[in-house]
Amino acid sequence: MLMFQNQIREEYYENRMAQNLNWIRKKLPEGIKFKDEKLAKERYSKIQLDPGEAIGVISAQSVGEPGTQMTMRSFHFAGVAELNVTLGLPRIIEVLDARKIPSTPTMHIFLKSPYNKDKNKADKIAQQIKQTVLEDVTNQYSVDLARGEINILFDKDELKRRSLNLNKVYEQLSDQIKSADLKKKTASISIILKDKDIKKLYKLKEKLRNIIISGVSGITDVLAYKNETDEFIIQTFGSNLRDVAEIKEVDFARTKTNNFYEIESVLGIEAVREAVLREVMHILDQEGMTVDERHISLISDLMTRDGRIKGITRHGITKEKESVLARAAFEIPLTHLVDAAVSGEKDNLVSIVENVMINQPVPIGTGLPELFVKMDGVKPKPSKTTKKKAKK
Amino acid sequence: MAYVFIDGVLKGTVKSPESFVSKLIDQRRSGKVSKNLNIQYRENENIVQIQLDKNRLRRPLIIVKNGKSLLTENHLKQLKENKITWSDLIKNGLVEELDALEEESAIITMYEKDLKNKHTHLEIDPLIIFGMNTSMIPFAGFNQSTRLLRGQKNHKQGAGLYTLNYLNRLDTNVNILHYTQKPLVKTFTHDLYGDSVAGGQNVVIAILNHEGFNMSDGVVVNRASIDRGLARVSHYRPYSAERLRYSGGQLDEIKVPDKEVQGYSIEADYKHLDTDGLISPETHVTGGEVLVGKTSPPRFLSRQLETFSTAANITKDTSIKVKYAERGTVSKVLLTESKDGNPLVNIEVRDTRPIGIGDKVSSRHGQKGVIGYIEEPQNMPFSSSGTVPDILFSPFGMRRMTVSQLIESIGGKVGALNGRLIDGTPFSGEDSRDLRKELEDLGFLENGTETLYDGRTGKAYEAKIFVGNIFYLRLKHQVADKIQSRARGRVQLLTRQPTAGKAMEGGLRFGDMEKDTLIAHGSSLLLKERFSSDREIVSIGDRSGDIAEYDGYTDKFVSVVDPKETISKVEMAYGFKLLLEQLKSLGINPKLNLKDKFNQRKKQ
Structure with missing residues (x-):
């Protein structure tokens, strides 16, 4: 098992290494090819950090500084036409807190080749994706109590606009309603309940309103727009990655959503890591802030470290800190201290915050290296002492 | 309907x-x-x-x-x-x-x-x-509205003659400007309110850099102008002492306190008091010195019982002292009665404050600045007529586009040369073109510039320098009220952290974010040193990990759990020791597992 884990880890590191080399390739000055292996290695060693560098604090400061400036600006919403998407500082907070549902869930759906060049075709697919409930296309419901019948009158123009017809609606309804008989008429459908219970009839009527007859559930609004490369992209309000993937016109490889939990369940945690990185970089870029990508990649690494999404909050990564004192130093100290006391936790005082508290040198920067002296007549037992230290 | x-x-x-x-x-x-x-x-x-x-x-x-x-x-x-x-x-x-x-x-x-x-x-x-203050900005119609808002804000903070009977009043934190002047460029509002709004002085101002001392809203002032009384202010601060009555017929006493009284300061602080316990007028006092000697009876009844049993003098010293880091001359000692009929002493301390480095000044156009340097008169630039400016204003200030200040400058120059007051009422005042023409007729350049000579070298500046007369306000924010520093000093009783604020002689906090900068820099020992002023040596039992108690008979620290246990001295921040003790009050018993820093195997 351990072997297997190590293998996975090594594979992962190799992947990351390849990514980093890719990144260097982009940053190389013109005229120098990547084939120069020596130079590449030199460059790579240059971008590596010294041991004891306080990367966490530096990352936090590097993101925090533009953050203070962003509060002062008021460009926090943007989007195409009526689709407003939260951007700016509120969105960054949302991403880093790892909220379950974003305040404005949205998708950018890319289309396959013939569909992404033509406005009409793209619009058609957009309408196909847009969720249509029965209420959207009906004019009127009439309830006949005596016969236990509900008569639904349809709006023909609305049906046509959403490229639907009565037959399709009828099929969908008969699929989803089992407790009643359906009858199709020229411009209406009547539903006759099998047992004539008034209560059930009204319940059914309420249920009918929200029956989805076409489209992807959760996507309440769509808009096809043209991007810089003259390609039509569908932006949506509402997100449902799994169901969109099943539409055959959609180019799923490029399709984006801003709901990270959906990404996690469909594509896995590594995709979330990349998505968080891209999202935060995108927002900072839009606000005109330049933050080095590696600061944010550290944050997204931290958020997805153990296979689940965790926010930078007291419920997320701070909760995972080993030190009791460090946890208590960050929000709700009393709860953390009492909980630690109940379970009899030990604090090994190995990290920064604790050592600031007890006024000892912090194990970072100049505080990291230690001096070991070989004494006469004393046999060094490095393995044992380090083990003990770790235990403590 | x-x-x-x-x-x-x-x-x-x-x-x-x-x-x-x-x-x-x-x-x-x-x-x-x-x-x-x-x-x-x-x-x-x-x-x-x-x-x-x-x-x-x-x-x-x-x-x-x-x-x-x-x-x-x-x-x-x-x-x-x-x-x-x-x-x-x-x-x-x-x-x-x-x-x-x-x-x-x-x-x-x-x-x-x-x-x-x-x-x-x-x-x-x-x-x-415009409101009252805004309408006092001359040529306000030439400005951006935000500048007017700032300008009127500065008006309100200007030291002036806020009331004519200020000698008969006792107001807190009053600044009275010496030699108040009418503005050379006035508006209609000045006519309405007459001289009662005087709040500044007309100064000669040159828009010129001076060795970087007036960068970023700094201002360079001529020392000769200050010696002549430019923007000099009298600062008044009242103090009061009331002889209160307490339950049981006890009274405060106004007298020179005995040395046995609780909270007695050093003898030198009481040296100005006369036999009646009051200071006499025109005495010079500095911070901490006593103005009114007063003693109060003990506050609680139980304490009073102690008085009978031990017969010790436990009255408290509640003398009124001059505020920390302030000084001045006693200008008034007023004996009167309070609302409740108690004898009341009001004392006013006056302090003459010439303007100095760090004081805030402003024109009427929201161009506020802090004095950065006081230049010797011989080093100041001078014009061919021998005029030396009082104030050097940085040209970078004009990026705020306060056109009205430039027009006031020209208007002031015309007014000073022709001996008349210029009407600068917004929208309906004198036309700036006419003012320029008038200036030209007086033999100056119509754009208000002049050839200035550097006082240090005697050489003419290559560029022509804009010189004019402007009405300047001294704002109420003064360094004397704000300057503070400390190396060591008072700490709070419970946490042993330094006190906060100027009044408490407090320190400047090296806060969380400042701490982070040291961490980010990797300077671990500097960080330790910064926070180690309140370190405490605590005795800890080696095995139990509890804090040991001091045993007075043997003069040793003894573990409460096991008397035979060996004790180690541990150095930690006092705040951490306090945290450990506060955790105990919470019902949590924290224990410290000790380990020798240099020899890992010795204890265990």
């Missing part, structure tokens, strides 16, 4: 509201109903609202009939000759005051030449859109 409300209360109905309203307005103008009445017909709601209550803001407007102003040249002439007054205009129905309600139904035009039949009222002057 419409409903009629008087002061918001439904009183009845009228059949034709429009004619009712116009009739009532006519009656008001002719004086048949109160001049304070305002009326409005709201068509949408179909109601007539009449307001007669107090505290409504109202604005005066000239009444217009058939496209003609009722106020004629004849009236203005009579006004000038003081034959009629403002109240006559209102009485005769030429001018009326509208409140926020009636204003909505009025059609008002700004200038008489724009009058048409539809208009009901004529504005008296465009100046009226």
